[in-house]
Amino acid sequence: MDALILARMQFAANITFHILFPTISIGLGWLLLFFRWRWLKSKDDQPALAQGWLDAYRFFTKVFALSFALGVVSGITMSFQFGTNWPGYMERVGNVAGPLLGFEVLTAFFLEAGFLGIMLFGHGKVSERVHLLATFFVAFGTSLSSFWILALNSWMQTPTGHEIRDGIFHVVSWSEVIFNPSFPYRFTHMMLASALTCAFLLIGLASWQILKGVGQRSAPRVLRVGLTLAAVLIPVQIFVGDLHGLNTLQHQPAKIAAMEGIWETERNAPLLLFAIPDAEQRKNHYEVAIPNLASLILTHKADGEIKGLNSFGVDHPPPLPIFFAFRIMVGVGMLMLASSWLGLWLYRRANWQPQRMPRALLWLFAAMTFSGWVATVAGWYVTEIGRQPFIVYGLVRTADVVSQVPSSMIGLTLAMYVTLYVALIVAYVAVLKYMAEKPEETLEQEAEERAATPLGIATPGMVPEGGR
């Protein structure tokens, strides 16, 4: 295989692995702040209620610590791969990308990493207020981080606010670079994706605990928080996703054509539920279509015109992966909508008693623990593959900035990274399952035992977080 494909695969492998963990830590940071705040508010008046919030906080702090660590290490790898895989990228657009990445590290990365220690291990060493503030800074830092990163990514999709002199990009207006046309949509879409991923993580782990008969104090409450969050946010996400699609139609019509599998520019374009787009023969196989619907969704008119892939010459992205990734994302989104609404309705009717919930539904929720990952990664594949063959849309080609490292070397390191990442994802899921199955009493007991021995602090993440 040639070096370009290998370099892209390696970068894709790393960025796919990386995005899993920020997607969890962005939303979970705020949820932890919420759990902590509920505990603080109720601990004096309603000790039984407070205990549930504290247990939830303890358990999900460990999930957070683990996710955060995986996000940090894969993020470090990314900062190197910009240079190892795409040396030409920074040489040409460094004046735009550099400050944005720099601000991300300076304002966000340090904020998170600096306060994480206090958030995880600082309890009892600082006041409740400072501890809550540290938790806030960690949550705020993760969100701020995505602000800068998504500003840069969106600029690569819809570049504005720059001028090109001798092939080098120079910034004319920072506000135009940061608030480029696709940024507001992509940022909102990603923030909601993170919140939904966390909502289903909460729903899934709580359901698993209920099925296994553990976590009696916290799981019912966590399930309710997760279901409420999901049921409220998924319609918003579908609405925002639609706006994002319309924005893409305006600025990157080739990506839309690939998502919809449209070859020839046409009016009354049908919505394809299934097809196999064939880039060789430039047509679709096995189409299952609803007439006029694509035109209706995208132009809000049944006879609206949509540009086909053929009108872009050779400069269009490969339709096959985009077509399927898009359908996977939308499909998971629809499943999230149906399951969270049904779940919330039934749970309310059951008067928030989890044992009165249908077990089949709890099993479905447990199976959907990581459904947010699937939808998020599929969505990113649509947007990133959809930008090809450009790295900066319409201006810089990916092939022109790739490194000259021999392909054998890239292949070797790719194999090493992929092996490591697969092993780590398996370990992550296995450890989450193992932690979820531990009874709360055991966790509490462990916490107390550790507090009583001189090795009290010796176990990160298992440090007792609450007072007795």
Added chain:
Amino acid sequence: MNWMSFDEALPVIFMALMGVSMLIYVISDGYDLGVGMLMHRATPAEKDVMIASIGPFWDANETWLVLGVGILLIAFPKAHGLVLGQLYLPVALMLIGLTLRGVAFDFRVKARDTHKTTWDRLFFAGSTLASVSQGWMLGRFVSGFGDGWNYPVFAAAIAVALPMAYVLMGAAWLIMKTEGDLQQRAVEWAKIAWLPMLIGLVLISMATPWVSETVRNRWFALPEIIALSAIPLMTGVSLIAVRALLNARAVRGHLSWLPFVLLLLVFVLGFLGLAYSIYPFVVLDQLTIWQAASSPAALKVILIGVCISVPAIAGYTIFSYRVFRGKTTELRYA
């Protein structure tokens, strides 16, 4: 005297910032990588204390690497491509090492007890792999990525010496942060690592003038050599003081912080010597900082961010170290 214009000075400022970030990284991650490499010599209970002593800090320590490489990437994009292209494989190995170590750290306490040993081994392996790769990279970098049989041999020597320096830092950290048996063993570990570190330092000091005439002329000219001799002299005195302290009773009492602080001084001096040798090159004798720098406009924007955020970073880093000050065994939750 001719002063540089502000635009000309910008790359110098960023070179300094990058250097300082890397120095802070090497010192701070140096001690926690060192602790990781000492893990296999400790009992299970000691392992918990060792991990606890670095627990609140390692995330933030590694962030300095991201900042250092980030500045290389954003302020000197041409050098970033050249340097990382040359170091492709060791960089990949270092990243895998850092990944293994970072995750093993969190997994070991959350996984099943039967799996804890495996994660401990991975923690040790990851720390070692990352340190050895960094040593190799340092060796290649200070010798200007030269070709010839002697260059890889030199890089291999540094690939052994730098981990030893980290081990010494790690041991000094443990002397400062622990008590009892573990502290006693940390003193013994420090004694073992002391000589290899000294040899490594001498090797690096000799290698740069040997491969580069620029460096040779800069160090061995009168009257500079007299002023400059302060650097190796102070380094030597500090290292000898560390060795002497390791035999003293006070190192396990009220002077337990001194070896760590002296080693810190050694790293700072070594860094100053290296900076004096290499400046104004990013890649020795190949690429100067002005040739490699981004446009002044972009650098100014980043500089504003640096001026606002670096004091804040310094502030909360100090706050965090204050919160977790004292012996680790006293750090228990109350």
